[in-house]
Amino acid sequence: MSSPEPPLLPLLTQLCDALSGPERRRLVFLCGSLDPDHSPATTRDVLEAAVRSSEQPWDVLREVLVRLGRLDLLRSTFHCGRDEVERQRSSLPRYRVLMVELSDNMTSEDLNQFKFMLGRGVPRDRLERATCFLDVVTELEKLGHVSSERVELIETCLRDIGRVDLARRVCTVTAPEQTPPLLQRCRPIQPVTNCQQARHIQLLQSALEQTPPPRQYYRPIQPLTYSQQTRHVQPFQSGAGLEPQTLHRAQTCSNSIEHYKLNTNPRGVCVIIDCVGHDGELLKQTFQTLCFTVVLHRWLCVSECLSALRALQHSALLGQASAFVCCVISRGTELHLLATDAQCIGLNLETLREMFTPRYCPVLAGKPKLFFIQRYSVPKSQPNEWRSYQNSEDLETDGPGVGHCLVPTDADVFWSHCWTSESQLERRGHNSHYLRALTEALQAGRWHVVDLHTRVNAAVWEHNQRNPSEQYHLELKHTLTKNLYLH
Template identity: 25%
Template sequence: MSRDFFKLLFEISEALVTEEVAALKFLSLEHVPRRKLEAIQEPKAFFEVLQEKDMIGVGNLSFLKELLYQISRIDLLAAYLGSSREEMERDLQVPGRAQVSAYRQLLYRIAEDLTPEDVASVKFLLQKLLPKNKLQENASMLQVFLEMEINGIIKEDNLTILKDLFQSIRADIKKKIDAYEEKIKENYSREEVRYPVSVSGHPEEQGAEGEAAKQHGKIYTMKNNPHGYCLILNNHIFKNPRDNREGTLQDGEAVKRVFKWLEFKTVEYMNLEGKKIYETVKEYSKKDHRNMDCFVCFIFSHGERGKIKGVDDECVNIEDLVSCFTGTNCPSLAGKPKVFIIQACQGSVRHPPVTIEPDSSGHLEVDASPLTSIPDKADILIGMATVEDYLSFRSHKTGSVYIQSLCEKMELLCPQRVDLTAILTEVNNEVARRELEGSKQMPKITSTLLKQLIFEVPQ
């Protein structure tokens, strides 16, 4: 990477103070997992994480420009990035150009607008909603907002409590929140709503309660603990040592970390022969899932088109595995979501690159070939590492590109109540942008889910 690029980042980092780094971290929460940001104390480490996430790089400084503009460091914008306030304002008016969400901009602007007395008043009113140690005198308003998000008190589509707080403290800020909500409604009215809600024919069902009633039923119920099994079939060591899948242990650890956090009963089986893969999946389909909400299965191995290989080189049809969980074969999961995530190739063809963006260093390998379709049954979702006929990639050191991206996105977006299909779409976007040893990778989602699948984050 260009020496001038690192010099540029160094000089910008030297000019930033602690409060500004905190602001940059807050504004980047849609792009970098909160847990990763929490450990960062100084700007150089922040810029390193942005590089890891491909948010900045040589010839790719738009996100950095936007961040500096948002925190009003126009001096740095002009001196190091050759831009101005007016140019940024014009640029960010282009639809889809802004990478910092309107929601996060709103919270940041509110925090900047508050006096110390206002912050003290907000903390006082939040005493019954947040732990006392999160409302200490030295806690900034951005830290308070973050705690409110973690505890589900505020969300991008629900700022009711925030408005109630400011109604008595700062009515002008309450009006700003109202204006934000109106703008969001206008944007949705210009487009098709992603998750349309049926309109009730009963006037008494209109209003907040009616809206909640209409939304109910369009999200799968997630009320049990554990929510269900997360079954991981992870083939690492094969009878032919040349087929060993280095890096797959990191994938297993990442999945276990995420799904234990989400309160799933997580079980990992290593190095299964083909027959044993099928027997294990069938065994879990015969279990009693009546007190569970969901079933999740990860499969990491080699294979052929439509098949997964055991460590003995014997294959099992992926459709046979998925069919174990149809309503007929697994009645205790009927009407509940069944999720299969498959890290594997679907052929031997390489995607040609369209743009050049660096991926993590380290040797990359390719995996197996999963199915091209799923049984025509409801409530099943399959996320595949790549589309038909193409390779998917796995690093010896860090694990597979697809699984690591999925786990990071889940950690970032599950607390925001983003449904799994939308998270997988974000993963598609991230993986597709990367260059992998001169090739590209395009994951695929196949779904017969009938509702949104939102994983509840334990409080």
Template identity: 25%
Template sequence: MDFHKLLLDVDNALGEDEFKALGFLCADFLSRNPDSVRSLKELFSSLMDKELLSEKQPQLLAELLLTIQKPRLLRDIGLSEQDCAAPSLISSYRKLLYDLSDNITDRDLDSMKFMLNNLIPRGKLKEKSTPLDIMLEMEHLDLISESNLDKLEEIFNHICPALNKKITQYKEKQAHRLRSLSFPSESNLISKPFLRTGSLQSPVTIKDDVLESKANLKNKTVVVPEPPRAAEALGKYQMTAANRGFCVIFNNNNFSNSLEPLKDRAGTHTDEDSLKKVFEWLNFEVEIYRDCEKEKMLSVLKDLRGRDHSQMDCLVCCVLSHGLEGSVYGVDGQTVKIEEMMALFDGKKCPTLVEKPKLFFIQACQGTREQRAAQTDGIETEDKDICSDARVPDTIPSRADFLLGMATVPSYVSYRDKKSGTWYIQSLCRNLIQMVPQEVDLISILTQVNADVSKMSADKWGQTKQMPQPAFSLRKRVVFPIPKTPPPELKTF
């Protein structure tokens, strides 16, 4: 049978409620916005455009029909349970929410709306809202997520306690799955409370067995071992949108009018050029803002927060500036707290980015201490090519789906070459170029960045060092799709 004819038969056999159910189950494939498709035909077309459904790959269709309990229709169109993929293409979290909604009575639904009256806008709690509509809105407002079902449990305790057994079983399965994983480590999977990875409370001592120059780093070929198969069970954030997302770059160089005695950041335009090339290659829409004062930086981010990200996969923000602990400098010498920047994009303030990765890369110091084992933007001298972006307390993303990539650990400086840019940003860009085509996840790429930067030194004796630090509350792996165009060429010096 012609596959399009088969899909048309499915469309004719299902009603409006089944369409909404399939849209909800496919929300992860639709940038968390099932309303972006208005019919079952549009849903199937979208899945085929994303190469998730085809005549040779009918697994998703089979799984969808079985999930909504349509085994007879599955047989009628010539498919069977054996056509379902292993592992499942639909997340166990989304199946759980569907199962819960299917067991909520009209009376339970009215009680559920009443309990959410102060948390969800009344317009979203209209009379015709279904349990799936309510749960989807709770997701958009970051009231529930794959790793946090507390609010739902609290509601069910009052209106239908029996449903909490399903949530308990789901949690037990998730806990068992996480315990069985060997990659990444469990310390990086904790989301509530969130613990910073790689926390260092004392001066860093880096064992300097091998000193590697920047020239070697530029010409190096990274050999990436195949990750353990268990890593696949973690799941990946959806990266199927036509536009990956916005990438905003703040490049603060000219501090001549600063209230603080901060020097211009020679070499920063090399970082800007590298970031622009790499993230455009990764299919991001790059926007660059140069020499921004504090209020301008916040204004740009607030404008970014207010945009519609529903048809995008994630968000990237890069800041190139001087830094103070927990903050970065505007060119006016006033500081912007990193936590304040990130807080603008939590679930309640930016609902179209809920459950999507929000990636922040900060090239600025976190203090003025030098790591021993290159000089800082706070104590720069004119006769050195290597200088630092000195001066950022212990900054940790406290919300779900954030990553904060810092150029250095708390209390320490980071280094910038006046011609070839900063160690951290240049290593980040080169490793993205090397490892994205190998389908390596972002945390592994940042681990390689740590290894590269730790081998560099700001003095000929190899005693002045730098150690970057990623911190994150990601719940899945960030794996960028392999770009269809050749990788960009970065400047070499």
């Protein structure tokens, strides 16, 4: 079918003027343009270029109207219907047609979860401006992470947000032999939550390694796998320029539905030891909101810290609780907390953790034990001048040890340790950015505790980028054997 060239421009102008903003957005994408301008004039120019470059220009125009759902314009302009157009061979790229169909079938919640799954893959400001799925895909194309031959990232994110129906349709874009082996091993996880990104992290790294994008927004991300062993990651290295690590459990479907049951009232016990006079009250209010019994100690020396912790070991409160949380804010060195003392080696961090394992506190066997440590680093002194509190009477060995045989000593522990320079305390009105990010994340809603830490991680990384002289460093270890939600 052909038509004289002069009437083409008036026709295209008439059609583009009749389209709504979202319809023009879809049209621009269908025609292969990444232009963010979707005005009628720009849309007409894009459509004209697509029509003129095709051997069947009028077939392209009619199919575009079908894909936009504007059958009224199709009938009034070409005097035909959908069936007639669909019987013809498609003139539009299959990849672009599919992306438009996915966008039409995604809810606002799906879109928000999809953007969340991208983590740090797309600059935050671009994701915030994205109002539809096509906007996100366009940004991924600009960065070189997605194309008609590379759709693994889109498929994985769709599976992780529970839209397996859409993910299966993405598989049809590329031939099976082009699908990476890792993707073939992936299985959807049900029920789906925002925290299920472990497979996405692995695929994302694989996709980035295959063809480096022209503008590198991703930094090295080490995918973490889950096991009943301690995992350790240091995402914040001063001056290293690393992106915040995304921390997850790569669990199987059969284990994904297992949760720690926080069904007691109160949910658990939270002990807070504030030895610097900052943020203790903020933590107290936060955990009280989460229905925890909170015990706040201020300005303790090391021996007083040990006495308070030993008293809590034998408290009836722990036996009645479903979880235990310990928050410590203190000056310290790499391995020890100094509390308010100046001339002692301090409380060993490993000792602090061990005190509430089943070996020394049997009532916490099988219950989640969370530690949030904010340490202000001080220079090391001569060891000979110090008095050590580690591996002494603070670990009592006369307990029944019931949990030692049934539960691994290190099981069910979540350890979050942040440190920054002691000089931060000299700033007027100082508050720990790590603890502020932690309390905000705890108050934000129902998150898996590991994903919650990912949000904290990202907030601290952004703070480091804005404030090079106020660097925070963050370490996470966890041996949680089930999903944990504090809400």
